[in-house]
Amino acid sequence: MSNIIEIKKISKIFKIKEKEKGLIGSLKSIIKPKYKIKKAVNNLSLTVEKGEIIAFIGPNGAGKSTTIKMLTGILCPTKGEAVVAGINPAKQRKKLAYKIGTVFGQKEQLWTHLTPYDNFKFFGAIYDLKNYEIEKRIKELNDTLELEEFINTPVRNLSLGQRIRCEIAASLIHKPEILFLDEPTIGLDPVVKENIRVLIKRMNKEFGTTIFLTSHDVGDIEKLCKRVVIINDGKVVLDDSMENLKYHYLNNKIIEVKMKEKVNLSDEDGITILKDKGYNLKLSIDVAKKSVADVIKLLNTDKIIDINISNEPLENIISNIYKGNKK
Amino acid sequence: MLTEVRSQIKVTMLSIKYAIMRELLNKVTFISNIIFMILNNASFLIQWLVLYSIKDNFGGYTFKQVILLWGMAAITYGFSHFFFKNAYHLSDTINTGRLDTFLVQPKSVYLQAITSDVTVSAIGDILYGYIMIFVTGFTIEKFLLFTFFGILGGISLTAFIIILGSLSFWFSRTDIIVDTGESLAVNFATYPDGIFKGIVKWILYIALPVGIVNYIPISIISKFNIKLLLLCSIYCILIVLLSIFIFKKGLKRYSSTNLMNARV
Numbered sequence: 001m002s003n004i005i006e007i008k009k010i011s012k013i014f015k016i017k018e019k020e021k022g023l024i025g026s027l028k029s030i031i032k033p034k035y036k037i038k039k040a041v042n043n044l045s046l047t048v049e050k051g052e053i054i055a056f057i058g059p060n061g062a063g064k065s066t067t068i069k070m071l072t073g074i075l076c077p078t079k080g081e082a083v084v085a086g087i088n089p090a091k092q093r094k095k096l097a098y099k100i101g102t103v104f105g106q107k108e109q110l111w112t113h114l115t116p117y118d119n120f121k122f123f124g125a126i127y128d129l130k131n132y133e134i135e136k137r138i139k140e141l142n143d144t145l146e147l148e149e150f151i152n153t154p155v156r157n158l159s160l161g162q163r164i165r166c167e168i169a170a171s172l173i174h175k176p177e178i179l180f181l182d183e184p185t186i187g188l189d190p191v192v193k194e195n196i197r198v199l200i201k202r203m204n205k206e207f208g209t210t211i212f213l214t215s216h217d218v219g220d221i222e223k224l225c226k227r228v229v230i231i232n233d234g235k236v237v238l239d240d241s242m243e244n245l246k247y248h249y250l251n252n253k254i255i256e257v258k259m260k261e262k263v264n265l266s267d268e269d270g271i272t273i274l275k276d277k278g279y280n281l282k283l284s285i286d287v288a289k290k291s292v293a294d295v296i297k298l299l300n301t302d303k304i305i306d307i308n309i310s311n312e313p314l315e316n317i318i319s320n321i322y323k324g325n326k327k
Numbered sequence: 328m329l330t331e332v333r334s335q336i337k338v339t340m341l342s343i344k345y346a347i348m349r350e351l352l353n354k355v356t357f358i359s360n361i362i363f364m365i366l367n368n369a370s371f372l373i374q375w376l377v378l379y380s381i382k383d384n385f386g387g388y389t390f391k392q393v394i395l396l397w398g399m400a401a402i403t404y405g406f407s408h409f410f411f412k413n414a415y416h417l418s419d420t421i422n423t424g425r426l427d428t429f430l431v432q433p434k435s436v437y438l439q440a441i442t443s444d445v446t447v448s449a450i451g452d453i454l455y456g457y458i459m460i461f462v463t464g465f466t467i468e469k470f471l472l473f474t475f476f477g478i479l480g481g482i483s484l485t486a487f488i489i490i491l492g493s494l495s496f497w498f499s500r501t502d503i504i505v506d507t508g509e510s511l512a513v514n515f516a517t518y519p520d521g522i523f524k525g526i527v528k529w530i531l532y533i534a535l536p537v538g539i540v541n542y543i544p545i546s547i548i549s550k551f552n553i554k555l556l557l558l559c560s561i562y563c564i565l566i567v568l569l570s571i572f573i574f575k576k577g578l579k580r581y582s583s584t585n586l587m588n589a590r591v
Contacts, residue, residue, distance in 0.1 A: 014582060074430045074583055097433035109428050113349040125341050126432050128334050 004178060004210050005048035005071065010080035011234075012041040012066050040066040042234035043080070050177075053204050053211040055225035055242075059322045063234035064214045068180050071212070072102055085177050098127060101171030101209075105183035109167060112156040116147060116166040119155065120173055127174035134173070141169040144206060145199055161192030165199065172203065178210040179203070185217050197223050218315040230321055238321055245317065252312040253292055255283045258305045271295060284312070338434055339442045343410065346445040357447055364451025365458070368401055371517070386521025391463045392545060393519060398459025399476065399541050400516035405452025406481025407488070412449075414441040414485045415509065417492030418502040421577075424584035437574050441489065453477075469548055476544035476559065480536070483563045484512060486570035487536045493570070496577025508535075516541040536566065 016036045019029040041063040048054050058064050069075040071084050073093035082089055085099040103109075110119045117138065124134030142148055145165050150158055155166060164184055171179060181200070185193045197220060203209050215221060221228060221242075228245050230238040238245070254274075262278045265271070270290030275282035285295055292309060350357050372394065379390040388396065413420065420426055420440055429439035460473055491508045494501040512535050515523075520542040523531060532538030539562045543555050 069427070069583055072431050074427050075581070076579060093430065094433040097431055100431070102431045104427070107424070107427060111345055111349070113352060114345055118345070122338075122341055122345060125334075126338055126434055128433075 002050055003047045004050040004052075004085055005046070005212070006083045007044055007046040007067075007071070008081050008083075009043050009045050010041060010067070010070060010077045010082055011039065011043055012063070012070060012075060013078040014038045014040055039234050041070070041077075044231065044234060044236060046229060046236060046239070048210060048212065051204070051208050051210055052227060053200075053213065053225050055221040055228045056212060056214045056231070057216070057221060057228065057318065058231040058237075062231045062322075064231060065182060066234075067231070068102075068182055068212070068214065072100060072180055073097070098174060099177045101174070101176035101179045103164070103167050103171050103179070103181050103184050105164070105181075105186040108163075110155045110163070110170060113154055115152045115154055116158075116169065117151050119166065119170055123170045123173045129174065137173055137175070141172060144202055145169050159192075161188050161195065164188065164192075164196060168196075168199065168203075172207070172209070175207065176209065178212060181211060181213045181215075183215050183217075184213070185215060185220055190219075193217065193219060200224055218313070218318065221318075222314050230318065232322060246311070246314070249317045249321070251286055251288050252316075253285045253287055254310045254312060255281075255285060255292070255295060256308040256310075257281050257283070257299060258307075259299070260303045260305055263299060263303070265298065271298075335435055335438060339438055342439070342443045343445055346412075346443065350445065350447045360448040361451040361454065364448040365455045368397065368452065368455045372397065386519030386523075388519035388521065392549065394459050395463050395548065396519065396541060396545050397517055398456040398463075399473070399480065399544055400513065401452040401459070402456030402473070402477035403480030403484055403516070403540060404513055405449040405456060406477055407484045408446040408449035409453065410445070410481070411441045411485040411488075412444040412446045414488045414492060415505060416444075417441065417489060418495040418500060418505055421492070421495040421581065422499060422584070426578075426581060427583055430581075436578065437489075437571060441485065468551075472544070472548050472551075476540075476547070479559055479563045480540040480544065483536045483540050483566050486563075486566040487512065489570040490566075490573050493574045493577045496580045512536055512540075 014037075016038050017029065018034045018036045019025050044063070044067060056064055056067070066075065070077050071082055071089055073089035073096050076090045084096055087096040087099065089096050110116070111122065114122070120138050120141070121134055124131075124137065129137065138151075142151060145168065147165060147169060150162050150166075155163060158166065168179075168181075168184070184200070185196055188196065200211060200213075201224060204211055211224070213220065213224060226242055228238065228240060228242055229236060240248075257280070259279050259281070263281065265273065265276075265281065265283075267273055270286045270288075272284040272286075273281065274284050281299075283295065285292060296304075296307070375390065375393050375397075378385065379393075383389070385393070408415070417440060426436060426440060429436045432439065456473070456477060457470075460470055463469075488505060488509060491501060491505045494504060515531055515535060515537045520528065520531065520538060528538075531542075539559055543559055546552070547555050547559075
């Protein structure tokens with residue numbers, strides 16, 4: 001498959017004014033301003049294939065949004081170059097806009113006093129679509145994203161979940177090749193989150209749209225993406241398939257056990273007690289040092305009433321990678 | 328090129344249409360805003376009536392010319408505020424990262440950033456301007472020149488405000504500079520230029536869009552002069568080009584933000 005996004009050693013440096021605390025600090029900063037150089041994105045290289053759903057994740061301040069903004073033409077890179085759908089975003093912003101769609105969960109693009117239908121008409125005009133093309137596309141999006149129920153209700157009266165669906169629909173009005181989703185499920189309840197995920201998957205399948213997703217929600221990443229790119233301090237710290245991520249980083253197993261009698265177990269090499277309530281224990285096992293079978297033997301199988309062995313949650317794995325605890 | 332311009336005009340007109348639709352949601356507020364703006368402008372004429380009852384000439388202007396000057400200032404201000412309201416909030420748009428929305432769209436960021444809202448009360452200013460033509464004696468020629476200079480002045484005033492607002496790309500908050508610039512331009516535009524001397528007069532004709540936008544058009548309406556008309560047109564083109572240049576230069580420094588915001 002061909003690459004739809006190619007990022008070549010891209011960097012973005014911000015000059016941030018620093019101020020000492022209090023009023024005196026503010027006065028000092030006027031007379032003698034001090035600046036801090038912040039490398040939001042540092043020599044980042046990455047390629048994305050056409051039709052991929054990629055999770056681009058990292059802790060707050062890692063450089064995710066800055067990277068997306070450089071890929072969509074909002075920001076110009078300080079160094080390096082990006083090519084998105086064959087176009088350099090820094091040089092041909094308008095041309096690129098026809099090929100990409102963006103949804104920023106924290107920023108609303110829709111006119112809140114207008115209905116989704118009127119909004120779609122407006123966005124259609126922005127992308128130079130003819131009236132009949134807009135109507136046809138609205139019908140398609142209506143079917144795929146199930147907007148019928150509220151398409152004629154002013155956006156300000158919609159629930160957050162309905163609004164996000166409309167934001168996604170508006171960003172797809174011109175059939176973009178790539179959709180950039182920056183925390184699309186932020187603030188949504190679990191049911192709505194799940195609905196949005198289903199819709200994103202459907203869009204990828206039905207329209208072949210490449211999805212570039214950033215999210216702090218592990219559910220989004222686990223359920224949508226086959227590839228995960230983790231960045232920290234503006235650099236890629238991991239670029240792997242979801243399958244490999246789970247396989248290589250799942251060294252820990254979680255054992256939850258209910259005992260007939262109280263067990264006296266202490267932390268030892270390979271075993272970490274997460275919770276000890278006498279008859280109920282929650283242990284984290286490093287399988288590289290201790291096998292699950294050895295731990296069960298230690299507990300005495302005759303005295304076990306119930307046992308549950310599970311993988312370490314993906315959230316913990318990602319969090320550990322963020323912290324640099326694992327490589 | 329022509330298709331692109333047509334498409335840009337279509338989007339700009341749609342933005343204005345939708346902004347009016349929002350304002351029409353509350354009809355009473357919509358109408359009262361217009362009426363009260365006309366009354367507000369009319370109230371200032373009382374002070375001139377009192378002054379002209381004492382003396383029949385101020386700064387070389389008759390009472391009728393002062394009324395026309397008020398009309399010109401009102402239509403210029405009204406045109407600018409009605410079609411380009413967001414130019415007056417450009418500093419805020421830059422600082423809160425709201426340019427992001429326009430940057431991912433295939434249209435002019437410059438126009439999108441200034442045309443996506445309207446000030447309803449500005450309709451009152453425009454109507455007031457036209458009422459002043461009738462008060463001072465209506466002629467077709469006067470009407471056409473007044474409309475022409477109203478649009479030209481509105482565009483020039485907007486460009487001046489964009490230049491001040493674009494400074495936010497360099498100095499973060501410049502909303503106070505914009506407010507001050509606007510107040511100076513509007514306040515000076517309602518006094519006869521003959522009362523100003525020396526450096527103040529220079530400022531009014533060079534630094535502020537007052538002399539060429541308001542005083543010269545009034546003199547052209549009183550006594551037509553093609554050279555002065557061309558001067559006003561060239562000034563308008565130059566100040567618009569300067570505002571585009573500064574905005575585009577600043578846009579390269581745009582750093583966006585991750586502040587949460589909504590388009591209301």
